[in-house]
Amino acid sequence: MVQSLDYLKETPSQTAGPYVHIGLAPGAAGFDIYRQELGHDIAGPNASGTRINISGTVTDGFGAPVKDVLIEVWQANAQGIYAGDGAVEEGFRGWGRVVPDFETGLFSFDTVKPGIVMGREGRPMAPHLNLWLIARGINIGLNTRMYFPDEVEANAVDPVLGLIEQPVRRETLIATADDAGYRFDIRLQGDRETVFLDV
Amino acid sequence: MSKPELFQRDREWHPRALTPDYKTSVSRSPNYPLLSLQSSDSEITGPTFGHGDIDPIDNDLLRNYAKTGDPIGERIIVHGRVLDENDRPVRNTLVEVWHANAGGRYRHKKDTYLAPIDPNFGGCGRTLTDDEGYYIFRTVKPGAYPWRNWVNNWRPAHIHFSVFGTAFAQRLITQMYFEGDPLIPHCPILKAIPDARAIERLIAPLDLNATIPLDSIAYKFDIVLRGQCSTFFENRPEGN
Numbered sequence: 001m002v003q004s005l006d007y008l009k010e011t012p013s014q015t016a017g018p019y020v021h022i023g024l025a026p027g028a029a030g031f032d033i034y035r036q037e038l039g040h041d042i043a044g045p046n047a048s049g050t051r052i053n054i055s056g057t058v059t060d061g062f063g064a065p066v067k068d069v070l071i072e073v074w075q076a077n078a079q080g081i082y083a084g085d086g087a088v089e090e091g092f093r094g095w096g097r098v099v100p101d102f103e104t105g106l107f108s109f110d111t112v113k114p115g116i117v118m119g120r121e122g123r124p125m126a127p128h129l130n131l132w133l134i135a136r137g138i139n140i141g142l143n144t145r146m147y148f149p150d151e152v153e154a155n156a157v158d159p160v161l162g163l164i165e166q167p168v169r170r171e172t173l174i175a176t177a178d179d180a181g182y183r184f185d186i187r188l189q190g191d192r193e194t195v196f197l198d199v
Numbered sequence: 200m201s202k203p204e205l206f207q208r209d210r211e212w213h214p215r216a217l218t219p220d221y222k223t224s225v226s227r228s229p230n231y232p233l234l235s236l237q238s239s240d241s242e243i244t245g246p247t248f249g250h251g252d253i254d255p256i257d258n259d260l261l262r263n264y265a266k267t268g269d270p271i272g273e274r275i276i277v278h279g280r281v282l283d284e285n286d287r288p289v290r291n292t293l294v295e296v297w298h299a300n301a302g303g304r305y306r307h308k309k310d311t312y313l314a315p316i317d318p319n320f321g322g323c324g325r326t327l328t329d330d331e332g333y334y335i336f337r338t339v340k341p342g343a344y345p346w347r348n349w350v351n352n353w354r355p356a357h358i359h360f361s362v363f364g365t366a367f368a369q370r371l372i373t374q375m376y377f378e379g380d381p382l383i384p385h386c387p388i389l390k391a392i393p394d395a396r397a398i399e400r401l402i403a404p405l406d407l408n409a410t411i412p413l414d415s416i417a418y419k420f421d422i423v424l425r426g427q428c429s430t431f432f433e434n435r436p437e438g439n
């Protein structure tokens with residue numbers, strides 16, 4: 001026998017269920033309880049850079065919208081700095097919660113476009129949002145990233161996009177431009193399933 | 200890189216994405232393998248919260264929505280520590296909870312179960328862990344409730360937990376169950392977890408030492424988030 005390793009094991013995940021909004025976004029569940037709900041304002045009033053809107057849907061294996069999804073966003077500021085990892089604008093948190101319309105499943109949120117973030121071994125990562133999806137039927141939260149269509153050069157050398165062998169799969173992480181800003185549809189399954197990340 | 204990398208997540212310890220006895224997972228589980236990434240700043244940084252974000256009453260579900268009196272139900276305390284896999288406390292991290300009322304009904308516009316709404320119970324709370332990683336909530340014990348999966352599925356009494364940690368890749372949502380609940384072995388959501396030892400980790404024991412005599416019964420629920428690597432290659436004045 002050998003000594004036993006004394007690491008603890010991570011608490012196992014369980015689905016957030018259909019009523020996740022009660023805990024994380026009670027206003028969406030239909031009631032008002034806290035002085036302030038968290039996650040409504042990703043960039044804050046003082047953030048520099050380009051103000052953008054991002055909308056889309058999350059769809060299941062049938063192509064039907066996942067109306068009870070909740071998405072968390074984590075992003076750097078326009079200089080590529082994450083809050084807590086360096087100086088950022090007063091009020092910039094870079095984190096938010098997004099709940100789609102319960103009738104249509106369409107989500108929409110405002111933020112600023114993030115800058116290039118330095119990655120491993122000094123390799124720059126193209127501007128991107130980190131997204132985490134939870135919903136009924138999702139046993140463990142799904143991580144993915146959204147990249148920008150107008151960052152062709154940066155995307156071409158991005159170390160994460162570069163790990164995706166099939167071009168058609170790489171495209172699932174790149175938003176498209178639309179009238180309001182950017183459109184990003186996430187497909188949990190089926191045709192053009194989004195690339196999800198084990199981070 | 201300014202912060203240590205995370206231990207790889209043990210995906211065989213967690214429920215798989217596709218667990219057909221939990222029917223909704225069938226069309227909501229990715230078919231392709233996840234793309235595995237080494238940690239970058241995008242994963243090892245994460246949002247932080249402070250006492251300006253929340254109010255002291257937010258962790259008291261007996262009072263944070265009370266209109267005309269206390270909510271109906273068995274008064275309980277749920278408390279414990281948030282640790283990481285290195286057995287270190289996770290300090291000042293946001294813990295959010297939500298659960299059904301004593302009758303098994305959620306205050307949610309999509310919940311239509313026939314059990315009544317409790318006018319004095321909102322069903323959510325939040326708090327920050329202290330310097331030891333400790334948290335505490337006061338609430339009523341939630342009721343079991345039926346759900347449409349098989350025709351006769353009942354969720355064991357449970358409290359949903361959301362925890363942050365210090366890295367966005369530590370983000371975790373789980374559910375706490377209560378010692379002795381006879382519905383536990385019958386729950387397809389709980390049985391989505393393949394390892395019986397992992398299931399036990401979600402069942403909070405009765406904690407008589409933490410009860411308030413003649414007032415509230417207590418359950419203890421410790422939560423473990425992913426650990427961070429130690430390396431010899433970087434100076435970390437705060438210790439590894």
Ligand SMILES: [Fe+3]
Nearest residue numbers: 017354357359
């Ligand atoms: Fe529930």
